[in-house]
Amino acid sequence: METEHYFYVLYCKDDTFYGGYTTDPERRLKEHNSGTGAKYTRLPSRLPAKMIHTEVFSNRSEATKAEYAFKKLTRKQKITYLQEQGVKEWD
DSSP states (O other): OOOOEEEEEEEOTTSOEEEEEESOHHHHHHHHHTTOSOGGGGSGGGOSOEEEEEEEESSHHHHHHHHHHHHHSOHHHHHHHHHHTTOOOOO
16 A cells, blocks of 8 residues: 655644644644644644644655645735635634
């Protein structure tokens, strides 16, 4: 079986968004919320985080390109992107 590669978006308790890459979204969310995920989500003010969006890609390169593109967006652009992807609410 081929590995699926995911670009995901977390909504953090401090009203911010975090974009990341993983092959296992459920495990990754647990890592973030236990404080062992990315440095960004280790701050207690950002936890708990909620996974609000995932996209599946066939390879790591495409998934990390999506992550990079998301991280370059302004907050307003991130909200527009999420709405266009069908994410209705996050808080």
